[in-house]
Amino acid sequence: MYKLLFNGLLILSLSACKSYKYGVEESTEKSNLTIGAVKSKIVKNETTQEEILKLFGTPNLVSKNKSNREVWSYNKMSVENRAGSTDFFSGQRASQSTSSKSFDFIITFDEEDIVKDYSVVSTAY
Template sequence: MLKNTMCIVLLSFSFFGCSPSLYNTQADEKLSVAKAQKDIKKGMSSAEVVEVMGSPNVISTDAEGREVWVYDKISTQQAYQNSSGGLSIIIAGISGDSGSSVKNSRTLTIVVKFDSQNKVRDVSYRTSSF
């Protein structure tokens, strides 16, 4: 019974390993200040914005009922220096070595405001590092 269960578990891991990731790396690569500055122009339709930037994180309306789209991206990098002086980047997992680590986080928020005809009227962005 245990042998059959282990076979089923290993077989299911092999299927998950071959399946496409649930994380959309293409959308993540689309979101940048340079992309917003270069590709989003006043007068673009909402469909054109989605084509360039992907789906927004938040859709709301302003006081006049016009749509406002918000794109948020948060990235974190962590570097670990072990006691022997080597430097490594930790992507996932836990290490048992002693040493020190530095963690940097960055945020990017892009706000796209539309007019009453659902055409882009303004684009703004904010970045922060901590």
């Protein structure tokens, strides 16, 4: 009886020690959308829409500017929650911090669907 009770408490204790990640679910796929990839692979007046699609996939937004040129926008955002210490007996968290990162990539094409200009904005807060 005591052995059964001890084993039950041991299993319960070990299952309570699991580590959980709170916050935004992250994709297991790595994104090719980075400042390095943009700067090393995009050449103004040379790179085509087809090449952009192969490199970065479908844009988040497609629009036209004042000059009636097509503009593609890509946005990548991530949020990371870091847990502080946890009280073993109550299971309550003592502290927590959050950081966010945003990456915006905007491309303007000419009338022949070739990159005319682009901009990259990366922020962390």
